[in-house]
Amino acid sequence: MAISIPIFTSQLKKSRDATDEANIRSAYAEVSAAILTDDKKDSAGGIVNYKEGTYSATVSTTGKTAGWSSATAATEPINIGGLQVKPSQNGWTISGSVANEKVTIEPTA
Secondary structure: OOOHHHHHHHHHHHHHHHHHHHHHHHHHHHHHHHHHHOOOOOOOOOOOEEEOOEEEEEEOOOOOOOOOOOOOOOOOOEEEOOEEEOOOOOOEEEEEEOOOOEEEEEEOO
16 A cells, blocks of 8 residues: 555646646647637637637646656646646636637636
C-alpha cells in the first residue's frame, strides 16, 4: 500500500493534466474554426461564444493543483497550437477575432 498509493496519485494527476490539455486543444480548434467561418453566433452544442467581434471559449481545470506533469518543471508552460500555455488552477480562456486573425490562450484569473 505504501508504494501503490503515491503511484496511483501520480497517475491520476497525469490523467487530469492530459484531459486539461485535450480540452484546451479542442477549444483552440473550435475558436479557430469559428474565426475562419466568421459565423457570428454561438456554436450550437459547442463551447464557443461570440460577442462584439470576438470568439471565446472557457476551459475549466480538472486538476486540483496548478502545474503540468508533462513539463520539465511543473510551473513551465506547455506548447499547444504553437502557443505557450501556462498552468492554471482556475482554467483557461481561449479567444480570438477575425480582425486580428490570432487566437490567444490565457489562464483564467
